[in-house]
Amino acid sequence: MSRRFSARRLAAGSAGLAFVIAATAAAVTALPAEASLPATPSGWSLVWSDDFNGANNTLPSSSNWIIDTGTQYPGGPANWGTGEIQTYTNSTSNVRQDGAGNLLITPIRNGNSWTSSRIETVRTDFKPAAGRVLRIEGRIQMPNVTGAAAAGYWPAFWALGAPYRGNYQNWPGVGEFDIMENVNGINSVWGVLHCGVNPGGPCNETNGLGASRACPGSSCQSAFHTYRFEWDRTNESAQQLRWYVDGTLYHTVNQSQVGSYWSNMTSHAGYFLLLNVAMGGAFPNGVAGSATPTGSTVSGQPMRVDYVAVYQTTGGTTPPSSPPASPPPAGNRDAYANIQAESRNAESGTTIYESYYVGALNNGNWLRFDGVNFGATRPLDFVARVASGAAGGISGLVEVRIDSLSNAPAGSFAIANTGGWTSWREVPANVGAVTGTHTVYLTFTSGQPSDYVNVDWFRFRR
Structure with missing residues (x-):
C-alpha cells in the first residue's frame, strides 16, 4: 500500500x-x-x-x-x-x-x-x-x-x-x-x-x-x-x-x-x-x-x-524442520554471522523466551559460545540485537570476553530502556584484537540486581 x-x-x-x-x-x-x-x-x-x-x-x-x-x-x-x-x-x-x-x-x-x-x-x-x-x-x-x-x-x-x-x-x-x-x-x-x-x-x-x-x-x-x-x-x-x-x-x-x-x-x-x-x-x-x-x-x-x-x-520437526537443537560443533561458528543467543553452549542465570531470544538478564549472568572462528583478520567491532523494558534508572553493560570469564572485557556497551522488552535495537561497540578460533562469553554487569536486557543475537564486524 x-x-x-x-x-x-x-x-x-x-x-x-x-x-x-x-x-x-x-x-x-x-x-x-x-x-x-x-x-x-x-x-x-x-x-x-x-x-x-x-x-x-x-x-x-x-x-x-x-x-x-x-x-x-x-x-x-x-x-x-x-x-x-x-x-x-x-x-x-x-x-x-x-x-x-x-x-x-x-x-x-x-x-x-x-x-x-x-x-x-x-x-x-x-x-x-x-x-x-x-x-x-x-x-x-x-x-x-x-x-x-x-x-x-x-x-x-x-x-x-x-x-x-x-x-x-x-x-x-x-x-x-x-x-x-x-x-x-x-x-x-x-x-x-x-x-x-x-x-x-x-x-x-x-x-x-x-x-x-x-x-x-x-x-x-x-x-x-x-x-x-x-x-x-x-x-x-x-x-x-x-x-x-x-x-x-x-x-x-x-x-x-x-x-x-x-x-x-x-x-x-x-x-x-x-x-x-x-x-x-x-x-x-x-x-x-x-x-x-x-x-x-x-x-x-x-x-x-x-x-x-x-x-x-519452536524448533521441532512439524511444521518444517529446524536445525538441531544442540549447539554447533567446536570451530564451526562464524564470528561474522549472527550468533543466536539461545544457541549458547553454557549459561548462568538465563532464560530462553519465545524460542528465539535470551532474557531476564541481570548482574552476574553469562552465556558461553564455543568455537567462534574469527579467521586471520581482527574484527573492528561487535553488534548485538538487544531490548530492554527496565524501569527508569536501571541499566547495565553487555560485555564480550574471550576464552575465560576472568579475562577483562574485549568490548562492551551500556543498555537501558529501549521502549519494551521486545523493542529491539542493534547496538555496536568497539572490540579488541582477536584472531583464530576462541570461546566467546557474553557477560552482564550492573550495579543493581534488576533484569535490564534481553539478547536476540550478536556478531562481530570487520
Missing part, C-alpha cells in the same frame, strides 16, 4: 480473474464470526497478537498500534504513494473495536471526499530467527459490498520493512509483504512481494511478484477467512516466502528469484504490520479501467478483523 501500482499489473491480474474463480478448489467452511484467538498451533510459539477484545466504540490498543492520519507520512509521498484519495483519521467513526471481538475499519463518504483508517504495529521487528519459520496471520472479513457499490474499496493486511519508518523514500528495497489485498469487491485475494528497485528489478516493480485466487467456500466479502504469510529460514541459503488463504497455499517466492536483493529486505531489524481500507488509487482504478470511487460507491462498509497473530516455529 505504500507502493506505486502500475496499470499493467492490474489489468493482467483482472484479465485472469475469471479463470482463477472458475478454478477455485473445493469449498472450505469459513469460521464463524467473532471467534477468539485460536490455540497456538502445534510446533509454533506465539510471538505477538491482538484479538481486539476491547469495549465497544474504543480505539485499538495504543501499546500495540499506531493510527496513521492525513494523506501521507511527514515528508513521504503524497496520497501514501498509491494515488488513494481518502484521508485517514483516528475517529471511532473510521476505526473502532466493536465490543464483540472485532476491529472495524470503515470508509465514510463526506460529500465529495472520503475518510477511512490505517493502523500499523508499534513493533517493527517481526522476523524469523535463523533456522525458523515466521507466520503472520489475520482472520478478516473484507467489506461486505460487491459490484458497482464496491468501486474503489481497497482493504489490505500487509507488512513493511522497518527502515521505511521515518525514511519513506527507501521502498521497495526494504521489502513489502502484501498478505491480503482486495479491490472493488471482487471475490479474490491478492498476495504480493515488493522488493529490489523501482522500476524493474527482481520483483518487476511496480508490479511486484504476485498471485491471486478466489476465497475458498464463502466469498471474501460475505465471511471471515484466514490470511497467512510465512517466511521460511530453515535453509538459510534457500529461504522461501509463502501465502495462504484458509490454509491453502496459493503463492510462493523463492530466495533465488530475488537474487542479491534478498539481503536488502531481510538483513534489517524486521517488519511492521499494517491494516487499512483505502479508497481509490492505482490498484482499484487499474482493475476497473477508470477512476474510483464513483457515484455508485456506497459508504460505510467496514473491514472486520477478528485477530492478528505472529508465530514462530
Whole structure:
C-alpha cells in the first residue's frame, strides 16, 4: 500500500480473474464470526497478537498500534504513494473495536471526499530467527459490498520493512509483504512481494511478484477467512516466502528469484504490520479501467478483523524442520554471522523466551559460545540485537570476553530502556584484537540486581 501500482499489473491480474474463480478448489467452511484467538498451533510459539477484545466504540490498543492520519507520512509521498484519495483519521467513526471481538475499519463518504483508517504495529521487528519459520496471520472479513457499490474499496493486511519508518523514500528495497489485498469487491485475494528497485528489478516493480485466487467456500466479502504469510529460514541459503488463504497455499517466492536483493529486505531489524481500507488509487482504478470511487460507491462498509497473530516455529520437526537443537560443533561458528543467543553452549542465570531470544538478564549472568572462528583478520567491532523494558534508572553493560570469564572485557556497551522488552535495537561497540578460533562469553554487569536486557543475537564486524 505504500507502493506505486502500475496499470499493467492490474489489468493482467483482472484479465485472469475469471479463470482463477472458475478454478477455485473445493469449498472450505469459513469460521464463524467473532471467534477468539485460536490455540497456538502445534510446533509454533506465539510471538505477538491482538484479538481486539476491547469495549465497544474504543480505539485499538495504543501499546500495540499506531493510527496513521492525513494523506501521507511527514515528508513521504503524497496520497501514501498509491494515488488513494481518502484521508485517514483516528475517529471511532473510521476505526473502532466493536465490543464483540472485532476491529472495524470503515470508509465514510463526506460529500465529495472520503475518510477511512490505517493502523500499523508499534513493533517493527517481526522476523524469523535463523533456522525458523515466521507466520503472520489475520482472520478478516473484507467489506461486505460487491459490484458497482464496491468501486474503489481497497482493504489490505500487509507488512513493511522497518527502515521505511521515518525514511519513506527507501521502498521497495526494504521489502513489502502484501498478505491480503482486495479491490472493488471482487471475490479474490491478492498476495504480493515488493522488493529490489523501482522500476524493474527482481520483483518487476511496480508490479511486484504476485498471485491471486478466489476465497475458498464463502466469498471474501460475505465471511471471515484466514490470511497467512510465512517466511521460511530453515535453509538459510534457500529461504522461501509463502501465502495462504484458509490454509491453502496459493503463492510462493523463492530466495533465488530475488537474487542479491534478498539481503536488502531481510538483513534489517524486521517488519511492521499494517491494516487499512483505502479508497481509490492505482490498484482499484487499474482493475476497473477508470477512476474510483464513483457515484455508485456506497459508504460505510467496514473491514472486520477478528485477530492478528505472529508465530514462530519452536524448533521441532512439524511444521518444517529446524536445525538441531544442540549447539554447533567446536570451530564451526562464524564470528561474522549472527550468533543466536539461545544457541549458547553454557549459561548462568538465563532464560530462553519465545524460542528465539535470551532474557531476564541481570548482574552476574553469562552465556558461553564455543568455537567462534574469527579467521586471520581482527574484527573492528561487535553488534548485538538487544531490548530492554527496565524501569527508569536501571541499566547495565553487555560485555564480550574471550576464552575465560576472568579475562577483562574485549568490548562492551551500556543498555537501558529501549521502549519494551521486545523493542529491539542493534547496538555496536568497539572490540579488541582477536584472531583464530576462541570461546566467546557474553557477560552482564550492573550495579543493581534488576533484569535490564534481553539478547536476540550478536556478531562481530570487520
